[in-house]
Amino acid sequence: MKYLLLLVFLLSYAAIQAQTEAPLENVVITYTKKKTQVHPSETPQLQVNVSTKDVPKFKARGFVRYSDFGARGDGKTDDIDAIAATHAFANQHNLLVKADQGATYYIGGKERTTIIQTNTDFGTAAFIIDDTTVKNHQAAVFMVSSRLQASKLEGVTSLKRNQEKINVSLPTNSLITVSNSNVRRYIRFGLNQNNGSPQTDIFVVDKNGKVDMAAPIIWDFDQITEITALPIDEKKLTISGGRFSTIANQAESKYTYYHRNLTIKRSNVVVDGLEHRVTGEGEHGAPYNGFINVNNCAYVTVQNCILTGHKTYNTIGAAGKPVSMGTYDLIVNRALNVSFVNCSQTNDIKDSKYWGIFGSNYSKNLLYDQCTLSRFDAHMGVANATIRNSTLGHMGINAIGSGVLTVENCTIYGRNLVNLRSDYGSTWQGEFVIRNCVFVPASGSPVSASLIGGANSGQHDFGYTCYMPERISIENLKIDDSNHPANYQGPAIFANFNPEKTDDSYREQFPLVKTREVMLINVTTTSGKPLRVSDNAFLFKDVKVLNN
Incomplete structure (x- = not known):
């Protein structure tokens, strides 16, 4: 025996x-x-x-x-x-x-990605990641991956916006990623101009193909060139602790993004109590694509973490002119239901030497709760975002996308209360709900403040119709404009989105659909100056402003 x-x-x-x-x-x-x-x-x-x-x-x-x-x-x-x-x-x-x-x-700089598929306790241990000599800057240091394999879906040839069910049968709830390479969206304008990206969407379905309408399909797909299903892990994976320090790269300052990070490509993950610091930043360096990088997954929570904003470097952009490079410690791409809870950063959130800490693309249902961070950014189209009980620094809240953007119980130090990104048409197809907030324009610098920032000349094709939020509701907002410039007329609801359009003779080739209604309840200013509609009253003459 x-x-x-x-x-x-x-x-x-x-x-x-x-x-x-x-x-x-x-x-x-x-x-x-x-x-x-x-x-x-x-x-x-x-x-x-x-x-x-x-x-x-x-x-x-x-x-x-x-x-x-x-x-x-x-x-x-x-x-x-x-x-x-x-x-x-x-x-x-x-x-x-x-x-x-x-x-x-x-x-060190060896190309070796560690795959994490089980619970991991980094505890109080320290990790020094030396990026001064890296063999492959695109290789993650750690990758949280699923044991489950994605599969291509057969038989789904088209989709409609807000479609409630697709004709599939799956073994379990799955994350669906779909694209149509024959249609270009997000055709960027400005110093980083480009020809756009294939139309892309991401959503969750149950095993019978029923779509989770909390994260709906946002585009019509007359054609589908690729569609995949990734089963969602039912069991939670937890990563806790760890004191990470990156010795920054000394590479040439151009868009060779470093991915020397913790990449999460598995659904149902919690990252708890991680710290990340950056040392050794010099006069030049390549940007970073997030130390915590969440992509192609759903239901991820990053909590009780301390991050670090990266130094901003300049390069020559696609338009042939100098441009500041975005560089991030937090990135979310093609992901749903991602939450950041009780997270902060090591450097001053109002220090403009450091780029805003967070960026996102093609994602839905993003949450900041109890965070003190330099920026929230919805880059290429986010559907639904909530920022609550938080403090936002010098880069504030930047957004393009759809659904509902909710901001409550927050202090915002950006140039605007919410900035609708002009490089993507200043578009948000949905509504804004803002409650119980304090707005300190430009961190208290003497500026003529506006609540909703953005710009759109109406002459650029972004690959979609551009919408300003149909309805904006602002309740219990205190605007601290005590340090204002001379001849200050008071804060405006809207920035001057198009200074050239001052009468009906201006023709927009690609018209921006303006906000229909603004509801104001208990909006006060430290200066005592009343709230105005805009420096360009003609542009917003049809907006109904309701004071209650």
Whole structure:
């Protein structure tokens, strides 16, 4: 019986060994009597041996540590291979990963992405990510991925805006991503002008194809060139702790975005208590695409985290003129129901030397709650966003998209209460609801304030009809305009969106659909000056302003 059990044990590990190499991990694990050891390699494939004596010990303990796979944690030795190996083993055996308390893990520029598929406790350990010499700046350091595989959907050839059901049968709730490469949207205007992007949408359906109408389909798709379904993980994955420090790259200042980050590509994830700082920023450097980068997933919460704004560098934009480069510590792309709760940043949110910390594209139902951050940004079309109990810094709230933008119990230090981004047509197809807020224009600098910022000449085709919010409701707003310029006439509801249109002789080739109604309840100014409609009253002559 003793030898039979041993034979079964060895055969089981032979079976595991035959399946060791995961496409994302690129880690091959063997199981022998030899000691547990990672074979350092500069090649993409990592070779790891795990002692057959250690396996039952690790499984009985319920977790593995980086030191189990040879990590030194001395802040000098490059530990990325040991870290990647630890997670690869944990992924195979569904074990928790714990960093060693008090350790400092150095991660150099080697191309090695660690795949996380199980709960991870970084604890109080420190991680130094050295970007001064990086082999592949597009490779993430950590990637949270699903074991579930996306699949192409057959038979779905068109979709309609707000369609409630698609004709599919799926094994579980799934995230649907759809595109039509024959239609271009978000044709950008200005210094970073471009030819737009393929029409894209993302939404959730249940196994019977019923669409979650909290995040509806926002485009008509007369054609579909690609549509995929990614099953949504039902079990929550938690990543906690960790004190991360990036030694900033010294690359040329151009749009070669660094992805040396924690990328989340799995649904139903919580990141709790992580800290990220940046050191070594010099006179030049390439921008960053978010230290926490959430994409192609749903139901992600980032809470109790401390982030850092990156220094702003300039380059030459697509229009051939100097432009400031966006560089981020938080990014959300093609994701639904993403929340940031009780998050803050290490540097002053009103310091304009640092770019606004957050950007997003093609996402729905974004939330800030109890956050103190320099910016909220809906870049290429966000549907529905809520900002509450928060403080926004020098870059304030920037948005284009649709649905409802709700801002409540907040203090905003941007140039506008909400800025509708002019590079995408200053469009928001929906409404704004603003309650119980304080607005300090331009962080208290002497400016002539306007609540809703934006610009649109009506001469550029953005790939869609541009709408200002149909209805804007503002209740209990205090405007601190005590430090105002000479000849100040009081704050305006709307900025001058088109200074050239001052009478009916101006013709818009691509007309901007103006706001229909503004409801004002208890809006006060520190200066005592009354609220005006706009410097360009003609442009907004048809807007109904209701004071209650």
